[in-house]
Amino acid sequence: MEAGKHYLRLTPPSLKDNTATVDRLAKALRRLTGAWPQTPVKRLWPFAQTLRAAGHQVTASLAPGPAGPVLVDVEPGDTSGQAIPTEALARAAEVPERLWGQEGLGVALDIGSTHLQASLHDLRDGRELAKGTRLNPQTQVGADVLTRILAAATPAGLKRMRDMLLAATSELVAQMCAQAGGSPQEVRGLVGAGNTTMTHFFLGLDAQSICREPYIPVVNRPAPFFASDLGLDLAPRAVAWLLPNVGSYFGGDLVAGIVAADLHRREKVAILVDVGTNAEVVLGNRDWLVACAGAAGPALESGVAKMGMLAQPGAVEGVAIDPTTRQMALKIIPDAQGQTPRPKGLCGSGLLQLLAQLYLARIMDMRGKLIPGDERIVPTEYEGQAFVVVPAAESGTGHDILITEVEIDILLRSKAAMYTILRTVLLEVGLQFEDLSAFFVAGAFGNVIDPATAITLGMLPDLPRERFVPLGNSSLKGCQRLLLEPASRPDVEAVVERLTYLELNVNQALMNRFSAARFIPHTDHTRFPSVPVFHV
Structure with missing residues (x-):
């Protein structure tokens, strides 16, 4: 191609068209030239500022680069009759000719x-x-x-x-x-x-x-x-x-996760769930992909319960309660020397296992209310009853490590939000949980929480356990694949082009689903046939 200027009068962004600023330029130029131009990383912010300040009426300059057309300048208004400045033409060399080879x-x-x-x-x-x-x-x-x-x-x-x-x-x-x-x-x-x-x-x-x-x-x-x-x-x-x-x-980390799970290549429909700051969900196969996100993650990380903490030394990551004796065993993350420190709090997996075990041991009912009769249940001033997980004398903080009914309620709301998001996205495309060939669970959550715990709480659907596939850090795994397998790199463009973002409308039907999912495991017990039902 030859260097050239193009005067563009672009439609300003809106809620119905929230294309990124520089991508808006690139899309318009692709319509004119047939190719998506690359923009040097140092020019992204200056070009975006110019486009926004000029009311989306600018002149874009393209120059041939080592790997195709390069966007080398953006000027306000119509300057298409003027030559491209020499210093702008030189910017074409700021884009790499190719990615890395197989050395180093x-x-x-x-x-x-x-x-x-x-x-x-x-x-x-x-x-x-x-x-x-x-x-x-x-x-x-x-x-x-x-x-x-x-x-x-x-x-x-x-x-x-x-x-x-x-x-x-x-x-x-x-x-x-x-x-x-x-x-x-x-x-x-x-x-x-x-x-x-x-x-x-x-x-x-x-x-x-x-x-x-x-x-x-x-x-x-x-x-x-x-x-x-x-x-x-x-x-x-x-x-x-x-x-x-x-x-x-919807970030590149989820795009990497799709690549890691091969979701975009599967013949049968599967789902990928990444629980982090948000609960992010991708559903589909080689023909279509839909994605949505919702706020189900923070309560499951560390930020809701006062005893919540990140998964680091001293955090309780596993809880088991004998349903007969009600004796409790804790799994604590060791320090760098492999020693087990005194517990300081519970990380997300520990919190979820605690709730599931309290329910299965009949210390807590399906509403999240603690059942009187256990000596570890103590009153609080403002947050109802509390369950002492670790007494002060045995903790690493010098204080009781406990969970209150108010905190339990917040956690149950989070698990209900997770289940509601999953069910809603499936209903939007006319599917049921039984239609899923695989259920990929990503993030630290997927690495440490066993499906049985999440199913007991009613957070994940009651499917055959072999359908659940823990991916761990799917973002990192996807990046590893793209780093090492050149043949997989075109998949990224295919995923982005195919992906439809589904906005979950907060309507009465969704709120009804959420309300039904706030109980353990659910108000409709037929959805969770493997979970015992206890009537108090």
Whole structure:
């Protein structure tokens, strides 16, 4: 192709069309030229600012790049009669010609809101050489992404959020290379995935418009870029690729999860559920994919119960209560030396197992109310009865570790929301749970919670256990696959093009489903034939 200018008068974004700002430009240019232009990573935010400030009437300049057309300039108004500045034409070289080859090292990276997880691989044979994880330093600013977006409202605040994320990534890469006896200078390729906000922060893009109507990201499909453009100290000319997002709330981490589960290649319908900050659901097969999200995750992580905590040393991750003797056994996450510390609280899996075990031991009824008669049940001033999991004398905090009926109710609301989301998305496409050939459960939740516990509570459907497939960190697994298998990379584009985001309308039917699911396991016991029913 030859370099050229195109004057564009674009329709402004709306709730019905929330295409990302730079993608809106790219789509219009594809209609004109037949090809989706790549945008250099350093130009994403300036070009988006220009388009928004100019009322979506701009002149876009394209130049031939090493891998196709490159968007090299965006000017307000109609400047199509003027030549493209020389400095703009030079920007075509800012886009890599290709991704990495089969020499050196490669990194797969899950950019989580709470944790960064990564793996280091030999690109010659795909061997995993090291793994690493660390707390996302942005948690110092706020546990939720909205708090972080507000903290990044100024240029200085945005720079701080970006620098925290990139520094943590560099440290993680260096740590893994040291474990493997290598150097970051040998890393030639990186594939990363995160939610839309994390992707913006990683790229240094202002995320304010994500949480403001009409909820428009700066970009959803960033092009591969040179890692050095973001200050990542990897091999010279190392290439990084962040997976595309779909809208404001469906991130590249879920796209990676779809690839990891092969959901887009399956003949029979299957479902992928990732429980993290939100409960995110993808349903479909090789012909169609629908996705939706809902707020079922936070209560299952750590933020609702006062004794809730992240899955770290001292957290109770498993609970078992003998239904006859009512004796309780706890599984506690050990410290780095393998020693079992005194318990400090319960992580998400521990909370869910506690509720299921209290119900099965008939210490708690189907409404989440504690049944009098157990000496571990104590009154509280404002939150009803409470169950003491660990007395103060045995805890690592010096205080009783307990759960109150108010906290139990919040947890039951979260599990009800999870089940309601699952049932609603299936009903929207005319399916029942029995139609699912496989049920993929991703995230830390999928790794540590057994389906029997989730089914007992009525959080997941009562299906044959062999249909449940724990994926662990599906985002990381998808990134690993895309790092090492060139043939899988076109799948990403296919997934994004095929995926339909389903907005769950809060109507009376949905609220009725939610109300019915607030009990253990459900008001309709026929939905959970394997769970015993206790009448008090």
